[in-house]
Amino acid sequence: MPVDDVPQGIFNTALNAGGRLWLAGCWIRAALLAGMWITLAWMPADALPRAAAQLLVATAALLLAFAHIIPGGLDVIARLPGTGPLARHMSDTSGRATVDVPGLSEGLGAFLAASLYVGWFPISEMPVDVRSAGLTLAISYTWEAVLQAVIDPGWYSFSHPAGKGMRIFRYAIPLIFAGILTFVLLPWTTVDAQVPLPLRIVLSASPLAYYLAWAAFDVMLKASATSLRNSRNLWRWETWGHAHGSVKNTLVFLKQYVEDPEPDLEEIRSLVRNALVVVNEFKGQLIGGHVQNATGGSVSELWDSVQQALGSRHVRCVLDGESAEVRLSVTDYQIAQRVLPDLVSNAIKAGASSVDARCSVGGQPEEVSVEIADNGAGMTTEDLSDPRTSLRMLRARLTERNGDLRHVPNETGGTTVTARWRASRGLGPAGLYGAPGY
Amino acid sequence: MNIIVVDDHVAAEEIVRGALASEGHSVRGIRTPDELEHIGDLEKYALAFVDLRFHTWSENSGLLALRLLDEAGVPALIYSADEEDNRLLFLLAAFQFYEPLALVPKSASSADIRAIICTIGSGARPDTAAARRYKPPRPGVPLLNRLIVRLGDLPLWQAIAEHTDRFAIAEAVQMSRSKVDDFLAEHFDIVGEIEETFGLRTPPQPLYGAPQGRTNAARSYAHRMPPLHSFAVVHRDFFQDPEVEKLIEQRDNPPTRRRR
Numbered sequence: 001m002p003v004d005d006v007p008q009g010i011f012n013t014a015l016n017a018g019g020r021l022w023l024a025g026c027w028i029r030a031a032l033l034a035g036m037w038i039t040l041a042w043m044p045a046d047a048l049p050r051a052a053a054q055l056l057v058a059t060a061a062l063l064l065a066f067a068h069i070i071p072g073g074l075d076v077i078a079r080l081p082g083t084g085p086l087a088r089h090m091s092d093t094s095g096r097a098t099v100d101v102p103g104l105s106e107g108l109g110a111f112l113a114a115s116l117y118v119g120w121f122p123i124s125e126m127p128v129d130v131r132s133a134g135l136t137l138a139i140s141y142t143w144e145a146v147l148q149a150v151i152d153p154g155w156y157s158f159s160h161p162a163g164k165g166m167r168i169f170r171y172a173i174p175l176i177f178a179g180i181l182t183f184v185l186l187p188w189t190t191v192d193a194q195v196p197l198p199l200r201i202v203l204s205a206s207p208l209a210y211y212l213a214w215a216a217f218d219v220m221l222k223a224s225a226t227s228l229r230n231s232r233n234l235w236r237w238e239t240w241g242h243a244h245g246s247v248k249n250t251l252v253f254l255k256q257y258v259e260d261p262e263p264d265l266e267e268i269r270s271l272v273r274n275a276l277v278v279v280n281e282f283k284g285q286l287i288g289g290h291v292q293n294a295t296g297g298s299v300s301e302l303w304d305s306v307q308q309a310l311g312s313r314h315v316r317c318v319l320d321g322e323s324a325e326v327r328l329s330v331t332d333y334q335i336a337q338r339v340l341p342d343l344v345s346n347a348i349k350a351g352a353s354s355v356d357a358r359c360s361v362g363g364q365p366e367e368v369s370v371e372i373a374d375n376g377a378g379m380t381t382e383d384l385s386d387p388r389t390s391l392r393m394l395r396a397r398l399t400e401r402n403g404d405l406r407h408v409p410n411e412t413g414g415t416t417v418t419a420r421w422r423a424s425r426g427l428g429p430a431g432l433y434g435a436p437g438y
Numbered sequence: 439m440n441i442i443v444v445d446d447h448v449a450a451e452e453i454v455r456g457a458l459a460s461e462g463h464s465v466r467g468i469r470t471p472d473e474l475e476h477i478g479d480l481e482k483y484a485l486a487f488v489d490l491r492f493h494t495w496s497e498n499s500g501l502l503a504l505r506l507l508d509e510a511g512v513p514a515l516i517y518s519a520d521e522e523d524n525r526l527l528f529l530l531a532a533f534q535f536y537e538p539l540a541l542v543p544k545s546a547s548s549a550d551i552r553a554i555i556c557t558i559g560s561g562a563r564p565d566t567a568a569a570r571r572y573k574p575p576r577p578g579v580p581l582l583n584r585l586i587v588r589l590g591d592l593p594l595w596q597a598i599a600e601h602t603d604r605f606a607i608a609e610a611v612q613m614s615r616s617k618v619d620d621f622l623a624e625h626f627d628i629v630g631e632i633e634e635t636f637g638l639r640t641p642p643q644p645l646y647g648a649p650q651g652r653t654n655a656a657r658s659y660a661h662r663m664p665p666l667h668s669f670a671v672v673h674r675d676f677f678q679d680p681e682v683e684k685l686i687e688q689r690d691n692p693p694t695r696r697r698r
Contacts, residue, residue, distance in 0.1 A: 223603075237524070237671055244522060245446065252544050254518065255448040259547075269450075285494075292494045330469035330495045334448040393594055397452070433601030 009225030011156045018153035023069045025148050027061055029106075032141040035122075036113055039126075039134040042132055047123045051116050054231060058109025058141070064090070064102040065145075067308045103149060110142035118192045119184055120317040128194045139181065139203045146177055150210045151217045161365070177207035239286065246282050250275045270390035271343040276309035277302075281337075299359045300324035316354040317344065323359040331424040332361070332368045339419045341388045350376030366423040367403070375414035379407055394419070410431040439484035439559070442472065443467040444503045445517060446492045450544070454517075455489055457548035458555060470496035471503035480510040485558065486516040486542050487542065491530040491675070499528060501524045501681035504536040516569075519544045527676040533572040535685050541569035571636070581635075584628045589686050593623050595677040599670035601661060614689070622662040638672075656671045 033055070040051050066091060067073035078087035089101055116123055117135040150173055155162055162170070182204040187193040199378075254271040257263060284305055285292065292301075303319040328336055336359065347355045352374035359370050395405040403421030410416055441463055443451040443460045451467025458465055466483075470492055474480065486507050490500035490692070500518070507514045516538045518525055532538055539553055540563075574580035586592060597610040604622075608615045629653060 215531070223606075226602060230600060233597065233671055234674065237674065241491070241524065242493045244519070245491060249447055249544065250449070252449065253453060254451065256545065256547065293496075330446070331448060331467070334469070338448075400455075431545065 006222070006225045006229055007156075008158050009228050010221045011153065011158045013221050013224045013228070014151075014153040018151075019069060021151065022148055025144050026062065026066050026069065028144050029065070032137045033058055033062060033113075034142070035137045036116075036134055036141070038138050039116075039137070040098040041132050042126055042130040043123055044125045046136070047125070051123060051343050054112040054165075055109075056114055058106065058113045061102060061105035061109040064105060068102060070401070073395055080100065099213065103145075106145045107142075110145060112140060113141065114138035114184065118188075118195060120188055122189065122191045124191050130190075132195050134198070136203065139206065142177075143206055146207070147210060147213060149173065150214055172252070174210040177210075178204060201260040215267065242285065243282060246278050247275070250278045256383060264393070266390045266393045270338060270393060272340055273309065273390075274347060276337050277305050277308040277337055277341050280305040280308040283308075283327055285353065287417065292333070296327050298327045299325075299326040299328060299336065302328075302333065302336060303357065306344060310341060310345055310346060310348065311356070312344065315348055315352060317357070318355070319357045319359075324358065326359050326361060328359075328368065329424055332421075335397075335421060336368070336370060338397070339370050339394065340372075342394050343370065343417050343419065346379075346391060347372055347374035347415075350374065354414075361423055367420050367421045368417045371416060372418075373410060373414065375410070375412070378409055379417075385425035439463055439466045440482055441485045441487065441555075442480075442483045443487040443510075443517070444471055445487065446470065446495045447489075450487070450489065450517065453548070457551040461552060461555070462617065463555065471498045471500060471506070472496055474503055474506040480506070480512060483512050485539075485555070486512050487599055487689055488514050488538070490516065490518040490525055490532065499675070499679050499681060500530060501528065501685070504532055504538065505681060505684075513558075514538045517544065524672050524675065526638065527582070527585075527673050528665065528679075529572040530574075530580070531676075531682060531685060533569065534574045534580045534582055535689075538569075540564040541572065542566075543568055546657070571600070578663075579626065581632055585625065585632065586682075586686055587624070588621045588660060588698050589683070589690055591621070592624075592677055592683055592686065594618070595608045595670050596674070598667055599674040602667050604642060604659060604663070606616070619659055622666055625666065628664045629666055633669070650670040 067077050077083050115132045185200040257267050354375045356373045361368050398421050401421040405419050407415050407417045446469050455465035488500045488503045554564045593611045597607045601607050604618045608618045627653050
């Protein structure tokens with residue numbers, strides 16, 4: 001992972017912005033082109049075929065530009081007869097700073113459109129105001145199209161950076177364009193001279209505004225990419241903080257039991273299962289939107305984590321609907337975090353192919369009850385004290401919390417084990433210290 | 439004695455109980471510092487074990503627990519993973535403002551815990567090497583006082599954790615860029631001193647690439663910003679903790695005592 005990933009962020013931001021800017025630009029050019037088509041209403045009838053033909057080039061080029069950005073646009077081009085190479089070319093040049101057919105077509109179309117109003121062969125019979133308006137529309141159309149080239153995402157490409165020649169060309173674009181406009185807008189004919197001089201000067205100098213737009217675009221890109229990077233760095237540390245709070249602390253406690261001069265295997269077994277559940281919960285919090293906070297956690301989310309931790313996919317494990325709605329206080333949640341995997345694990349060890357879980361909070365004084373019913377081999381009272389399971393320790397822990405662990409055989413085989421303990425509601429006067437016994 | 443454990447892990451409470459139950463102590467646990475506010479008879483506890491961070495379960499830190507315990511006159515022990523970099527400032531604040539009896543690392547064995555409680559029970563104050571590192575020098579200026587010289591430094595530290603550009607920092611705290619530069623210059627050495635003293639493992643490289651800049655002023659700024667930003671990111675929770683703001687406010691404006 002690169003330490004400084006701002007350049008990549010700049011390119012990604014340019015790509016994200018580029019698509020939207022390109023689409024917006026296409027619609028702006030479409031509006032400008034529509035304005036130019038409207039000026040045909042003031043042209044003499046004999047000039048209309050020529051004017052329409054000239055504007056059709058820009059119109060076709062604009063459609064190619066739309067095809068570049070609209071989903072499925074290139075596929076439509078590819079399906080037209082004889083346009084396969086064009087579609088491939090457009091696909092290859094997408095997202096790169098290079099010269100392409102749509103760009104050249106738009107350039108040619110813009111030139112032909114502008115030459116309806118000024119230049120060497122303008123349409124002579126047209127009101128001056130319409131000529132000035134048409135010229136402004138044509139130059140604005142070209143200005144917008146060239147702007148897209150100046151801020152094209154391809155200039156910021158990380159994997160295919162523009163060559164040195166292209167980079168120099170980028171700096172020269174405004175000057176070249178301003179030079180071309182100045183040349184074209186010279187009063188070549190008496191018709192040209194009808195367009196007011198101030199308008200011609202403003203239009204000729206307008207490409208210099210690209211430098212401002214370019215600089216502003218670069219600043220926004222860099223600021224956006226820097227913010228993204230800073231947020232990611234903060235997120236990394238916050239994630240580590242959460243990982244430490246849940247996963248590492250669990251492992252630290254496990255280590256203490258492991259390093260005990262007389263390690264208790266039951267406890268270690270239980271803590272390992274607990275650690276696996278915690279790891280899966282952490283995954284749930286990171287990518288699954290699981291919510292744990294000062295009000296506690298959801299039994300449904302805990303159940304998901306338990307199943308993933310125990311790898312119990314080959315066993316039918318079901319949590320009933322009402323239990324899935326239960327939210328436990330922080331303390332009760334953590335106790336359930338130990339109880340559920342222990343009980344489910346023991347059911348699976350007993351050969352169960354079906355495990356049904358229930359969890360409820362209620363009674364007076366309030367208690368949490370977790371019930372696991374399985375169709376396994378069944379268990380005896382001695383099993384609760386079997387050192388090969390973690391049930392003995394679990395029962396001792398529940399007893400400390402005014403609870404117990406009971407089992408009853410099911411009529412159809414298997415066992416139902418119920419773990420109970422005094423609820424601790426945590427925050428609030430009716431919480432832990434409001435409950436009798438505390 | 440009655441002991442309360444303020445730790446987001448039930449396992450921490452169980453470890454303390456396991457270590458002390460045989461000695462006749464009664465151990466109860468709560469998961470968040472917020473819960474202390476709802477305990478009516480907090481005074482009945484003779485001792486508290488307090489964790490400093492409660493990532494998942496609470497927005498508050500152990501500093502809130504220490505304040506509430508202090509107000510109730512309950513002596514406290516810090517029970518925290520002190521090897522983590524982002525605990526450092528919390529530990530410095532805890533030992534500067536609340537003078538806890540000792541620091542018990544999360545890795546402490548049952549025997550270690552029993553020994554500390556035994557010392558406290560005998561009326562002595564445990565002098566653990568772990569705690570000694572965080573106690574403010576006497577005489578001398580506490581490190582935290584040099585890091586947060588005035589209350590107004592906290593928003594700056596918060597902004598430096600969020601941004602890497604002094605324009606953005608200045609905008610975020612409504613301050614001139616030159617004042618931001620002054621702040622960076624003023625705090626550069628103390629951050630280095632803290633990191634060196636406690637052997638902090640700041641990210642091996644600045645979080646946002648190599649310093650840049652041409653002029654002397656820009657180079658100074660560019661060289662100071664990366665390590666200070668990294669430091670602020672690591673300790674962001676501390677700089678944002680409302681308890682820290684209260685502590686600094688009280689430090690700078692101690693309540694005046696009425697003359698009788």
